[in-house]
Amino acid sequence: MFVVLVYDTAAERNPNALRTCRKYLHWVQRSVFEGELSAAQYRALMTTLRDQLDLTYDSIRVYRTRSPALVETEWLGVPLGNQDSVL
Amino acid sequence: MFVVLVYDTAAERNPNALRTCRKYLHWVQRSVFEGELSAAQYRALMTTLRDQLDLTYDSIRVYRTRSPALVETEWLGVPLGNQDSVL
16 A cells, blocks of 8 residues: 655654654655555554554544555655655 | 645745645645645646745645545544635
């Protein structure tokens, strides 16, 4: 599956969320990540984030498609992030 | 088509980009927007943003699928943004 994840967390929880997301996905922009994950990797990522965050305050929005082939991506302006493989 | 748009702009260009994106899409989170657009609406949005931003400095990342039915969305924690219709 192809995953786009965006988060909005309290500042003190940001480093952990960033580190966790970078283990599984490419950093694209401030608090925006994308990449391909298996179902198992996705579950592991979300379980870790659930443990790290305060779900009464922090917010994560996830977009998933069965395959990257279903998603057209586009940059306008300066491409940020890194596109090298993560796992 | 279903569109997810994230941007990272210089502070002085942020209000314009926010106002433009809110005309077409739902604000989800800081600099994150989503929604359904026709091809014509998408072209108009991107043309307006191209004119407003400095493409040697600012960055916009867009994810598109042919239909919202191809995308599974999920909130973890506090749902932000507003889901009322835009256009």
